Amino acid sequence: MWDKGQKMMAIGMKRQFLGESMAMEISPDPAKRFEQLMANENLIKEANGAMAPMTGSERFLSLSTSHTTAFLRAISHGCLPDEQPPMEVRKDDPCWDLIQNGWSWLILSHLVEGQWPMLPTLLQGAMNSANSISKAPNELELAAQLGHLFSLNVPLHEAKEKVQAANTCQPAVLTYLSHFVKTFSGRNFNIQLQVGQDVLEAMCYTNFKVTGEIFPMLRVAMWCTMLGTNKHQDNIQRILTKADLDKLKTANAKEKVITAEHQLQGAWPIVAKSTVEDQNHSYKCFGRLCTRTILFLVGKQKHSRESKSYEDLGQILEAFTQEMAKTHTCEAKEELESQTPQDVLSASAQDMALIQTLT
Numbered sequence: 001m002w003d004k005g006q007k008m009m010a011i012g013m014k015r016q017f018l019g020e021s022m023a024m025e026i027s028p029d030p031a032k033r034f035e036q037l038m039a040n041e042n043l044i045k046e047a048n049g050a051m052a053p054m055t056g057s058e059r060f061l062s063l064s065t066s067h068t069t070a071f072l073r074a075i076s077h078g079c080l081p082d083e084q085p086p087m088e089v090r091k092d093d094p095c096w097d098l099i100q101n102g103w104s105w106l107i108l109s110h111l112v113e114g115q116w117p118m119l120p121t122l123l124q125g126a127m128n129s130a131n132s133i134s135k136a137p138n139e140l141e142l143a144a145q146l147g148h149l150f151s152l153n154v155p156l157h158e159a160k161e162k163v164q165a166a167n168t169c170q171p172a173v174l175t176y177l178s179h180f181v182k183t184f185s186g187r188n189f190n191i192q193l194q195v196g197q198d199v200l201e202a203m204c205y206t207n208f209k210v211t212g213e214i215f216p217m218l219r220v221a222m223w224c225t226m227l228g229t230n231k232h233q234d235n236i237q238r239i240l241t242k243a244d245l246d247k248l249k250t251a252n253a254k255e256k257v258i259t260a261e262h263q264l265q266g267a268w269p270i271v272a273k274s275t276v277e278d279q280n281h282s283y284k285c286f287g288r289l290c291t292r293t294i295l296f297l298v299g300k301q302k303h304s305r306e307s308k309s310y311e312d313l314g315q316i317l318e319a320f321t322q323e324m325a326k327t328h329t330c331e332a333k334e335e336l337e338s339q340t341p342q343d344v345l346s347a348s349a350q351d352m353a354l355i356q357t358l359t
Contacts, residue, residue, distance in 0.1 A: 005071030023060035052077035064127030217264035221290035
């Protein structure tokens with residue numbers, strides 16, 4: 001958001017440069033409305049003060065010029081960019097005209113989404129592809145679009161065609177991502193770095209040579225590690241290589257890889273039980289579990305954002321358990337206290353996440 005906003009400010013932000021702005025009416029249904037507002041509230045919390053808070057008077061959800069809208073709201077609210085130098089905006093800058101007087105929008109009724117649930121996603125992709133400040137979508141953004149279409153039961157070939165039509169990307173990349181999303185993944189994504197085509201292919205298609213196991217969570221953890229790293233160049237992650245992923249399918253790594261997959265599979269249901277208020281904290285805990293696990297497996301803990309290294313997967317799981325206990329729900333705490341399996345290889349996926357007791 002701030003990156004795009006700064007580019008717009010550099011060339012001059014004027015009403016005629018914005019293109020067509022489109023938004024969807026917030027649902028009047030209490031449950032749906034709560035879900036929509038909490039999704040935005042969680043984004044704001046993740047921004048660590050870089051985004052303006054909601055006012056409580058919101059009526060619409062933007063489908064295009066969303067970054068522009070969020071950027072202008074942040075400026076008017078006095079927010080500062082996260083992990084970037086502070087930005088000064090002169091009082092005579094044209095952006096204040098947009099902030100104070102607004103601009104024209106096309107508003108769609110909430111009834112439209114009810115009749116055609118995939119429309120908001122399709123409109124976002126189509127409208128964003130025509131932005132004057134364009135940015136090629138990364139693999140995660142493409143996967144998010146594919147995942148949403150899959151969730152609406154759109155056939156694989158049709159989903160690929162729709163995403164390809166709305167974005168500029170290599171067909172091979174969409175092939176890899178379609179396989180990943182359909183086979184291993186969920187559909188909620190948001191991050192900026194690129195993975196790189198050779199690593200993406202290895203992440204999607206590596207055969208770990210364990211009968212009956214496809215290791216979906218391990219692959220998600222790889223992606224999480226690559227997109228959360230500060231080791232990157234030209235907007236492409238440099239923390240993991242194809243050679244690193246190849247190491248994980250060797251006989252020497254087999255036992256650790258199986259244990260890691262079981263731990264990750266067991267941890268996710270605990271995270272999923274978080275209350276809405278605790279979701280942000282829980283997702284961060286799981287993200288750290290993923291990153292620590294992968295960096296341990298490939299022997300690259302020295303490149304972690306943390307200054308700490310872990311001796312084994314048990315220590316990593318214990319750290320996750322302790323972090324989750326800080327603000328997690330009582331139900332999850334009771335489960336964490338009650339489960340103490342000893343044989344990690346024969347334990348269920350659920351038990352693997354609950355192996356540590358609270359201290």
